Amino acid sequence: MKEKLRIILLIPVPPLPMGDAAARWFYVLVKGLVARGHNLTVFVVCNQLEEIDKVNHLFPKPDYDLRCYLIPKRLPGIISKIETLKRPYSYIFSSELRKDLAAELAKPYDILHCEVIWSGWLGITHKERAVISIHYLFSLDGTFENQPSLQMKLIKFFTYRAEQKLLKTFPRIITLSERLTQHIQTINPEAEIYTVPLGIDFSFYPFDKHKHINPQPIVGLIGSFNWTPSYTAAERLLTRLWPEIKRRIPDAKLQIVGRYAKNALAKFTDIEDLEIHQDVPDTLPYFANMDVMLYAPISGSGMKVKVMEAFALGTPVVTTSDGVEGIPAEDGIHAGISEDDQGLIDRTVELLNNPNLRQKSRLKARYLIEKYCNPQVTIAQIEHIYNEMLR
Structure with a gap:
């Protein structure tokens, strides 16, 4: 392996050591890759300004290159609803994040690492140099099951369909368990699928x-x-x-x-x-x-x-x-x-x-x-x- 890789990492929640489940792994991932000498740029989705402050405190420049973006307010109207149906959960990625990510991907880089399935929406056009990490699947969890309303049935249909589309798109996929790996192999048998457990900072x-x-x-x-x-x-x-x-x-x-x-x-x-x-x-x-x-x-x-x-x-x-x-x-x-x-x-x-x-x-x-x-x-x-x- 090269001594130093140019890695672009996209994470949908801030890498906080005592944040939610994914955040704890992201903290380990960012710290670990930088400690090993890699040139890492991280695009971080945050829900509130306080999270940005915490990220900047934990990962100060110039030692780290973390760029934080707030989830944009969802606009009412038919266009927003259509976009949600086409690409569920893509609304969390602001136009500023998309623009800055595209600019970074236009420069030389080695790896685009998309964490959590919905980050894959921003990696589709760069899939040959990308890897997507799957933490869970709504379809396996039974999310939206036993929901009688028409709205929830539609959400279930489009969410499950989107999972299938993203899993079929990427040639390289990381999962957390053999169960996820075996399930995804039935959906995308051509993919290279790797199983890596979450790391936590003890x-x-x-x-x-x-x-x-x-x-x-x-x-x-x-x-x-x-x-x-x-x-x-x-x-x-x-x-x-x-x-x-x-x-x-x-x-x-x-x-x-x-x-x-x-x-x-x-x-x-x-x-x-x-x-x-x-x-x-x-x-x-x-x-x-x-x-x-x-x-x-x-x-x-x-x-x-x-x-x-x-x-x-x-x-x-x-x-x-x-x-x-x-x-x-x-x-x-x-x-x-x-x-x-x-x-x-x-x-x-x-x-x-x-x-x-x-x-x-x-x-x-x-x-x-x-x-x-x-x-x-x-x-x-x-x-x-x-x-x-x-x-």
């Missing part, structure tokens, strides 16, 4: 080798509940799993934490010993306070950052195979893993009743995630893909 995840034991055991769930997998995990927990756990461990408590939690779960607020915390400034204290995180989505593609964070922080996890997608976790060793309700309940109760088992699980999970999602390992894999492209 300096932001303090690990205490000896976790405290609560006098009343706490089951918890942390996520963004405007996202289909997290919502289905919460609904399943509240309606199908928690009643039996509570019957078997009467003094247990349940806490659900995250974005839109109270809004999305308003109909469940009268459940006994349930606490819901919405839009908290920091989720780490809630992870630390849980005895078990129970995350059992009905469906959900890609790696689940909240499960990764639980592993990193030493919070024991009970989940499904979807919950540990992209992580080589084993049932009974790194986590309790089961697909059916009874298996999830039994594993949760067993962990709550057995502090020694919780301790063994959390130590092995931390070791696994440190080894598999180490930034040095994941960035090296990204560099290898660039090398393959340049051949």
Whole structure:
């Protein structure tokens, strides 16, 4: 590989180490590529001015070349609606970003790296020197399913169709898991598809080798509940799993934490010993306070950052195979893993009743995630893909 590559990176959220799921990986990606000596220009989509300030503080010039653009206000009218139908979610890219990106792509460069599928709209005309990273797929997650309104059915149709179009367009694709890789191969069998796990910066995840034991055991769930997998995990927990756990461990408590939690779960607020915390400034204290995180989505593609964070922080996890997608976790060793309700309940109760088992699980999970999602390992894999492209 060249000692120094000219890389243009397009990311749809700012690279903040404690931002949303994708943002944490983008932070590692930007830091890692620059640390390895590459000439990196990053086009960043931001939702508010405060995010731009944070990005500029974390990535000062001239050490970093990050260019931030606010999401433009969507104009009313038929033209805007038609553009949304033609290219769903492309509205987040402002005309200024498009213009500046085109100017940069007119100069010599080695790689155009588009993170998250919708960034692909800006890479189509440069696909031969581009790679697109797929974090999840709405069609696999079942997003917009069971939505009776005509509007939602149209959104589902055009969104799923757009995913197919973008996946068929790009000759090189990065995914987070073998499940995503195998699925995309059926859509675009000619593509070179690489599987690279998310890397996370472990300096932001303090690990205490000896976790405290609560006098009343706490089951918890942390996520963004405007996202289909997290919502289905919460609904399943509240309606199908928690009643039996509570019957078997009467003094247990349940806490659900995250974005839109109270809004999305308003109909469940009268459940006994349930606490819901919405839009908290920091989720780490809630992870630390849980005895078990129970995350059992009905469906959900890609790696689940909240499960990764639980592993990193030493919070024991009970989940499904979807919950540990992209992580080589084993049932009974790194986590309790089961697909059916009874298996999830039994594993949760067993962990709550057995502090020694919780301790063994959390130590092995931390070791696994440190080894598999180490930034040095994941960035090296990204560099290898660039090398393959340049051949």
